[in-house]
Amino acid sequence: MKKNIALSPNIETLFGTRDENLHVLEDGLNINIDLRSDSIELEGAPRDVARAEQLFADYEHLRKSGHQFVNGDLSSMLRVVVGDPNATLRGLAEAGRQRSFGRRTVQPKSPNQRRYLEAIEQHDMVFGVGPAGTGKTYLAVAMAISALLNKQVNRIILARPAVEAGERLGFLPGTLQEKIDPYLRPLYDALFDMLDPERVERYLEKNIIEIAPIAFMRGRTLNDSFVILDEAQNTTSEQMKMFVTRLGFNSKAVITGDVTQIDLPTARRSGLIEAVDILQGVNGLAFVHFDESDVVRHHLVQRIIRAYDEHKTKLAEQQLSLLEPKAVTARPASMPASEEPHVPN
Numbered sequence: 001m002k003k004n005i006a007l008s009p010n011i012e013t014l015f016g017t018r019d020e021n022l023h024v025l026e027d028g029l030n031i032n033i034d035l036r037s038d039s040i041e042l043e044g045a046p047r048d049v050a051r052a053e054q055l056f057a058d059y060e061h062l063r064k065s066g067h068q069f070v071n072g073d074l075s076s077m078l079r080v081v082v083g084d085p086n087a088t089l090r091g092l093a094e095a096g097r098q099r100s101f102g103r104r105t106v107q108p109k110s111p112n113q114r115r116y117l118e119a120i121e122q123h124d125m126v127f128g129v130g131p132a133g134t135g136k137t138y139l140a141v142a143m144a145i146s147a148l149l150n151k152q153v154n155r156i157i158l159a160r161p162a163v164e165a166g167e168r169l170g171f172l173p174g175t176l177q178e179k180i181d182p183y184l185r186p187l188y189d190a191l192f193d194m195l196d197p198e199r200v201e202r203y204l205e206k207n208i209i210e211i212a213p214i215a216f217m218r219g220r221t222l223n224d225s226f227v228i229l230d231e232a233q234n235t236t237s238e239q240m241k242m243f244v245t246r247l248g249f250n251s252k253a254v255i256t257g258d259v260t261q262i263d264l265p266t267a268r269r270s271g272l273i274e275a276v277d278i279l280q281g282v283n284g285l286a287f288v289h290f291d292e293s294d295v296v297r298h299h300l301v302q303r304i305i306r307a308y309d310e311h312k313t314k315l316a317e318q319q320l321s322l323l324e325p326k327a328v329t330a331r332p333a334s335m336p337a338s339e340e341p342h343v344p345n
């Protein structure tokens with residue numbers, strides 16, 4: 001099927017640098033896009049052409065309504081739309097408008113990120129599991145800030161296990177807060193990225209935003225709160241059970257972690273792995289799993305994660321082959337005594 005769309009003013013901003021966005025549409029929707037002097041020709045299956053046509057119409061509507069795409073948001077949204085038949089460009093853009101993220105505009109950059117944001121909106125407890133750089137913590141902090149600014153909750157509580165990444169830092173000087181700050185720095189980074197520094201300091205001073213090691217959660221009931229547990233793969237079984245039972249009325253909890261980067265002693269099982277196994281069938285919880293295609297850091301990070309995954313699979317196959325029983329060659333039956341060769345004295 002072929003379809004021609006008239007070129008509208010400034011439509012070329014949709015094409016991207018060196019037409020990279022058009023290539024995303026061609027690859028994702030299995031269509032051919034041919035730019036003519038006064039129109040755009042779409043060729044492919046009727047359903048795919050219809051989706052592309054809707055996408056061009058959505059872009060035109062957003063442009064006329066004054067929507068601004070920044071920091072690669074358009075390219076990210078297009079990848080989400082082609083990867084999810086139920087997503088539309090207009091729907092993604094308007095959903096981002098409805099959420100208030102302080103001074104930042106946050107848009108999902110992959111179908112899994114979109115599912116993650118929707119899961120946080122629709123469930124009181126969400127587990128986000130996947131490799132580094134997939135936006136698990138950043139998006140959770142963004143949703144927490146949105147809930148706080150929209151007065152859906154009264155405070156944000158950010159927690160992390162105080163576990164070194166394969167090192168022993170030993171004695172750290174200073175007050176208790178100064179000792180634990182290095183472990184919690186990534187959470188501070190996300191906050192300062194979305195809110196003015198003065199506002200963050202004010203919220204911290206008034207305990208509207210609280211950042212603490214998970215050990216400080218014991219014995220508390222967290223009402224009217226948005227609670228995030230980061231680096232959950234480094235919790236023990238006891239710590240995880242303690243955390244997921246802290247949830248009070250009108251509260252949300254998001255638990256994030258990467259099960260490939262566990263820094264617990266070898267004998268201890270990760271509380272995150274155990275919780276995913278135990279809680280999988282519990283109604284009201286949501287689990288979102290990320291992979292290397294969701295990585296939003298430097299493009300090399302995707303390749304590095306893929307290389308580590310392939311190496312891990314290869315090692316597992318080698319170990320499995322060593323455990324498989326080897327075929328034993330049958331020994332010939334003993335020769336009858338009459339046929340045994342005579343050995344001279």
